[in-house]
Amino acid sequence: MSLSDEEIFEKVQEVMEEALGVDDDEVTPEATIGEDLGAESIDYLDISFRLEKTFDIKIGESEMFDPNVLSNEEYAQDGVVTEAGIAALREKMPHADLDKFAADPQVDKLGDVFTVDMVCKFVKSKIS
Amino acid sequence: MRWLWLDRILELDKAKRCVAIRNVTAAEDVxxxxxxxxxxxxxxxxxxxxxxxxxxxxxxxxxVMPNSLIIEGYAQAAGILTGHANDFKEKVILAKIGKATFTGVAATPGTTIRHTAEITHLDDRGSSTQGKVELLDSADPSADPKLLATIEMMFSHIDQNMQGLEFPEENFVFTDQFMDLLARSGVE
Known part of the structure; x- marks a missing residue:
């Protein structure tokens, strides 16, 4: 499947609207899936299912979002992600822009990384 | 004792489709x-x-049958469909009602509710289903069924998605009650 960045975004936008019941103007590239669009844990599975169907791709468990990566004590201490943790996140989620997060790596701010743009980049990496 | 919201399964096509009915009776307390x-x-x-x-x-x-209990009936039909797909080895729980749109048709005593659930996605983690709920009136058996609702619903295999939490070994979702329903409906 060959799609432009704009086409990918439009389809991801539709997926978010369907899965989360949000309006298209809320689904901006910068919008975070959790905080801005209100996704709860089961919604990530729903989004994953819908992306698989829309783009005819297969998404492995925790491939796009991996909330468990920081359960390792080596990766997160006292609410802050360690350098090893940042490295693990970069390896597990190469589609995520972690530069801003790495400057102030508070665990409770990791959700800011899960943006619509990150989903688009993930899809692009899967279909290319 | 579970509150069983299906009387009979009419069709069970593995990992594809389940059709089940529930009669509405004036004897029900609700x-x-x-x-x-x-x-x-x-x-x-x-x-x-x-x-x-x-x-x-x-x-x-x-x-009139409450819409919330009609959703429960659909959930049982779609849940059986999801469980049957893996020979009832997974513990299947309702994870999300994506959409439930009701037409305003009322399920009154003496009518039959028919649930048709279809799997749109199935993998190790769970399933997505979509389907319709229709009303049949035995006073007018030749009439077309009336559309009562359309529903999208997701199910989760909890042993796959809730790592770290402990659940009983036995499959507490698909109890003997459900197995009896399948047996008496003549489906396997």
């Missing part, structure tokens, strides 16, 4: 209060029910 006879003063008109009572007058009882 219908006695939904809706009971009462004063028109504080009652808003409801779907298909008696309206236009003069203030202060009484309106008759209007028993």
């Amino acid at each position: 219908l006695h209060d939904h809706f009971a006879a009462g004063s028109a003063n504080d009652t808003k008109p409801f779907n298909g029910g008696p309206t236009g009572c003069a203030p202060g007058t009484e309106h008759p009882a209007y028993p």
Whole structure:
């Protein structure tokens, strides 16, 4: 499947609207899936299912979002992600822009990384 | 004892489709209060029910199956479909009602509710289903069924998605009650 960045975004936008019941103007590239669009844990599975169907791709468990990566004590201490943790996140989620997060790596701010743009980049990496 | 919201399974096509029915009877307690006879003063008109009572007058009882329990019936049909896909080895729980749109058709005593659930996605983590709920009237068996609702629903295999949490070994979702339903419906 060959799609432009704009086409990918439009389809991801539709997926978010369907899965989360949000309006298209809320689904901006910068919008975070959790905080801005209100996704709860089961919604990530729903989004994953819908992306698989829309783009005819297969998404492995925790491939796009991996909330468990920081359960390792080596990766997160006292609410802050360690350098090893940042490295693990970069390896597990190469589609995520972690530069801003790495400057102030508070665990409770990791959700800011899960943006619509990150989903688009993930899809692009899967279909290319 | 689970509250079983299906009487019979008519079709069970592995990992594809399940059709099941539930008869609505006036003997059900829930219908006695939904809706009971009462004063028109504080009652808003409801779907298909008696309206236009003069203030202060009484309106008759209007028993109708609540939409929430119709959703539960669909959930049981779609849940059986999801469980059957893996030979009931997974513990299948309702994870999300994506959409449930009701047409306003009322399921009154003496009618039959028919659930048709289809799997749109199935993997190790769970399933997505979509389907319809229709109403059949045995007083007019040749009439087309009336569309009552369309539903999208997701199910999760909890042993796959809730790592770290402990659940009983036995499959507490698909109890003997469900297995009896399958057996008496003649499906495997």
